Amino acid sequence: MTAPLDSRGASWSELLTADYSTATTTLCLGVALFAFNGFLVSTSLPTAVGEIGGLELISWAFTLYLVLSIIGGASAALLKARFGARMALVASALVFLAGTLIAAFASSMTEVLIGRALQGLGEGVIAAICYALIPELFPSRLVAKVFGAEAVVWALAAFGGPLVSGMLTEHVSWRAAFLVNVPLGLIFIALVFRIVPRFSGETDRLTVPFMRLVAIGTGIMFVALASIMQAVSLEVLFVLGAAIVLASVVVIDRRSATPLFPSDAFALNSTVGIGLWIVLLMPVAQSSTSVYLVLTLQNLWGYGPTKAGAFSATFAIAWSLCAILVANIGDPRHRSWMIRLGPTLLVSGLAILVLGFSLDAAFVVMAGQILIGTGFGVSWGFLSQTVMESARDGERDRASALLPTLQSAGYAIGAALAGLAANVAGYPLATNPDDLRSATMTIFAVSTIIGIGAMIAGYALPLRKKTLLGVRQEAQMP
Incomplete structure (x- = not known):
């Protein structure tokens, strides 16, 4: 008689054992960087605009982050294959931290936008590679529980993110709300060095599909612009343009020697x-x-x-x-x-x-x-x-x-x-x-x-x- 899958060791406590606790913490922290960052910024940015100006650019702080995160995510599998998960994650986390510091110490909205773009690029790669590592670091019987743990992180971010950001913005500074990401990012890097093995593959023939990545960014930018258009005809035009561009990327990618997608x-x-x-x-x-x-x-x-x-x-x-x-x-x-x-x-x-x-x-x-x-x-x-x-x-x-x-x-x-x-x-x-x-x-x-x-x-x-x-x-x- 076959025992139920969960009764053969697939308990929640197994995620906290010596074999899997560090991996669980690392992947959940990767999700936390993405989840908490969104709530931290959305709560603190209006105050930042009041101090440094640039109200007319505030929507771009979210648009640029989104576009660059999707470009980063689309390139993540290629980066992992060429450089290994460890190097790709550490480099991406450093890009994310650089963006965080630029935004936190910005004196103008332009600098905030540069920081947000770097945050998006780094976090897009981190989120995608963390997903790719799940089946590598955990047996199949635990994968659903890993996703359950990550869902808890999202729920905590939904409640804790605005609360923490609001308190820091109100009692300290909006810059402090941005800087919450720094210790989280440094801990994430340390954990990556501990659980992700060194890469032993070849790194000398990197072909980056710039045109497809630019096309993906263009398509998502069309989508973002459509969401802020006031005229229905322009919205339809941008949505159709995005659909054509993104569909073309998928078709071209299937014929490429360096595909981004399955x-x-x-x-x-x-x-x-x-x-x-x-x-x-x-x-x-x-x-x-x-x-x-x-x-x-x-x-x-x-x-x-x-x-x-x-x-x-x-x-x-x-x-x-x-x-x-x-x-x-x-x-x-x-x-x-x-x-x-x-x-x-x-x-x-x-x-x-x-x-x-x-x-x-x-x-x-x-x-x-x-x-x-x-x-x-x-x-x-x-x-x-x-x-x-x-x-x-x-x-x-x-x-x-x-x-x-x-x-x-x-x-x-x-x-x-x-x-x-x-x-x-x-x-x-x-x-x-x-x-x-x-x-x-x-x-x-x-x-x-x-x-x-x-x-x-x-x-x-x-x-x-x-x-x-x-x-x-x-x-x-x-």
Whole structure:
């Protein structure tokens, strides 16, 4: 009789044993750098602008970070292959720290933008390589628990980041909020030296696909510009331009001798291809809540910033709790159903948001928000693991590193599409509760439709036999 996977040693405490504790800490710290940095900056930057000026450039502090982080993430697998994970992580962490120091001691908004760009470039590589290291540093039975631990880090960042940044900004300085990243970065570098082995491969033939990286950056820049356009026609133009550029990059990359992506990226007949569609479409659908939920709660129901923020944070809480709960699932069939359940819950949650606003019922809206977080929590770890383990021979690093990069791209694309839907629905011009409610319902209805694409992909996802067989064999190991 085969024992359940979790009963064969795959307990949470194993992440804290001598074999895995340092690796767990390192990867979670890599996630923390990314997660906390976003909340630290978003809370402290308005105060910084008040001191050094540059209000008209404040959105670019986030745009440049996003664009450079996606470029860094796209190049991460190549950097890991050429220089090894240790050198790539240390170099990227140093770039991140350099950007942090430049931004923290900036005397103008231009210097802040330079620092944010360097932060984005470094953190993009760090996040992607940390993902790629998960299947190298942990056995398959622990991978879902690693993703659960990282989900907890995100939840802590969602609550602790704004609190820490707010206290430092208010009682010390906005510069102190930026400098929180320095000790975290130095600890991360020390841990990398401890757990990541030296690279013994060849480093003398580095071919950097500059044109494709520039094209990726251009496509994401089009997306970012679309999200701030006031004219609907310009938004549509930029979104279409981004789609054409990014699709062209994928097509050209498949024929390249130095590919950035897996050879079957976005193919409709492979586990990796369809899995990457889910990884992209779920954040695209969910991002509308990140952009418009808090704003609507404040303008429609008169919530204060703290109450609206706590309301929105139920998404992160649900994600983290569910990720922890389902990490104990070892049966491959049950895991496959969790992957399919995730987008289904996402679509249901978005539809419930529409219903909640139509009924003017806050508890219904919160239920929808919790359901969306639950959808991500039950599926994201298993989905990521499936993509990693289903990659073709020699392509696991590219598949793994693409996951956080694609997630970031999904949020950027989703924000642009939500902005387009908001402008078409008249959200910026809504002057009374009925108009605001109607526009909000339209935004989330569009997101629901996008989510259906992720749900269809989930049920179309083929699970490769060799992946399931490998999990079963590990479950039978003593």
